[in-house]
Amino acid sequence: METLERLLDLPAADLRQSLNQASELLGTALDADKVDIFLFDRSRKTLQAMGTSNTPMGRLQQEIGLDVQPVANGGSAAQVFMTGEPHLSGRVDLVPGELPGVVQALGVRSHLAAPLEVDGERRGVVSAQSAQPDFFSEGDLRFLNAVSRWIGALTHRAELVEQVTSAALVQGRREAAEELITVLAHDLRNYLGPLMSRLELLQRRAEGDGRANDQRDLERASDSVARLGRLVSDLLDVGRLEQGLFDIVPQPMDLVALAKDTAAGLGTPSVEVRVQGPPELVIVADKVRLRQALDNLVSNAIKHSPKGNWVLLRITNDLREGKEYAHVDVIDHGAGVPPELLPRIFDRFVTGGKASGLGLGLYLASRIAAAHGATLTVSSNPGDGATFRLSLLVTGPPGHPDEA
Numbered sequence: 001m002e003t004l005e006r007l008l009d010l011p012a013a014d015l016r017q018s019l020n021q022a023s024e025l026l027g028t029a030l031d032a033d034k035v036d037i038f039l040f041d042r043s044r045k046t047l048q049a050m051g052t053s054n055t056p057m058g059r060l061q062q063e064i065g066l067d068v069q070p071v072a073n074g075g076s077a078a079q080v081f082m083t084g085e086p087h088l089s090g091r092v093d094l095v096p097g098e099l100p101g102v103v104q105a106l107g108v109r110s111h112l113a114a115p116l117e118v119d120g121e122r123r124g125v126v127s128a129q130s131a132q133p134d135f136f137s138e139g140d141l142r143f144l145n146a147v148s149r150w151i152g153a154l155t156h157r158a159e160l161v162e163q164v165t166s167a168a169l170v171q172g173r174r175e176a177a178e179e180l181i182t183v184l185a186h187d188l189r190n191y192l193g194p195l196m197s198r199l200e201l202l203q204r205r206a207e208g209d210g211r212a213n214d215q216r217d218l219e220r221a222s223d224s225v226a227r228l229g230r231l232v233s234d235l236l237d238v239g240r241l242e243q244g245l246f247d248i249v250p251q252p253m254d255l256v257a258l259a260k261d262t263a264a265g266l267g268t269p270s271v272e273v274r275v276q277g278p279p280e281l282v283i284v285a286d287k288v289r290l291r292q293a294l295d296n297l298v299s300n301a302i303k304h305s306p307k308g309n310w311v312l313l314r315i316t317n318d319l320r321e322g323k324e325y326a327h328v329d330v331i332d333h334g335a336g337v338p339p340e341l342l343p344r345i346f347d348r349f350v351t352g353g354k355a356s357g358l359g360l361g362l363y364l365a366s367r368i369a370a371a372h373g374a375t376l377t378v379s380s381n382p383g384d385g386a387t388f389r390l391s392l393l394v395t396g397p398p399g400h401p402d403e404a
Helices: 002-009 015-030 056-064 076-083 100-105 138-208 212-242 255-266 287-303 339-344 361-371
Strands: 034-041 046-052 068-070 087-089 110-118 121-130 251-254 272-276 282-285 310-320 323-331 375-380 386-393
Touching: 015 034, 015 046, 015 121, 015 138, 034 056, 034 076, 034 110, 034 138, 046 056, 046 076, 046 121, 056 100, 068 076, 076 087, 076 110, 076 121, 087 138, 110 138, 121 138, 138 212, 251 255, 251 287, 255 272, 255 282, 255 287, 255 310, 255 323, 282 287, 282 386, 287 310, 287 323, 287 361, 287 386, 361 375, 361 386
Parallel strands: 272 310
Antiparallel strands: 034 046, 034 121, 046 068, 087 110, 110 121, 251 282, 310 323, 323 386, 375 386
16 A cells, blocks of 8 residues: 555656656565566557666666567567466566576566556556566565556556647747747738839839840749748738637629639649639629638649649539538649648648648638638549639628628
């Protein structure tokens, strides 16, 4: 009872430290030459001593590398882990299949071992060893079995603390990065306006002087600054989304006309953007925000389309449960979305393959869809392109006063 009470008092701030202290307590209670708390490492298929009593035999075990034991090599500890059955031996040197290092290098003669369960799952082994033959009793084995359950609870607590600490660290870094990005975006925007004005002035001078080469170079520079401006707007919108300041103003608009404008503005000589749909489809939505979503979806499709291919903007509508929905399918003919990326494709800062950018476009498109009460989904087979579908109520977001 004293050992169990002291186990309960152990701090759970660090897993290895907690298990080392638990090993010390068990070593004292059993008068063992060494106590190990092994946890199974799935990636390496090994039992790793995460806690070992600070004794001569314990230190020797670490020096010769027996604190990591491949399950495939056998031995009584591996057998206990595989079967879940406790083990008691007073003559380890006579046990068939025991690890030679345990018998010869460590000089173990008596061995106790019990399976270790953590949160209902067998995760390792609690082991006590002595250099004296017939040292442990059946009572010691019952004690070790009982204690292993408490050590499982201690391990679970320590792992939860580590997970919470790690999550808090990641969240802190993310918040700091987001704040830095927002500050930089505000500062960049202050410089972009004057820079664009100066480029426009230089373009007019070049045009007036008949300097065609300078005019062409200035147009390219203006396009680059415009792209940088869109990136800055995306960065600022991410900040607004996180602060709950991202509003939409729905009004009647022609979705097909918007798709055609997007296609004309983003299509390139190497990747054409085509539009397929009815002559007109009027919906209630925020035209500026919806354009931002389509721009990001089409830009993403162009980015992943091979040269000489094309991207399709397909507009359709249908009735579901008495309500009319409009659908915009953005279809590319690229390599498709990697399967491992699909669950996170609409997360912030997620990029795939060799694509450039910060990975904000699809995140913003999905949040704009959500703000409209709409959905944005993706379907993709590797090597067969990807289809992003934006589905909106024709009459506008639920609850909007213009909704019919």
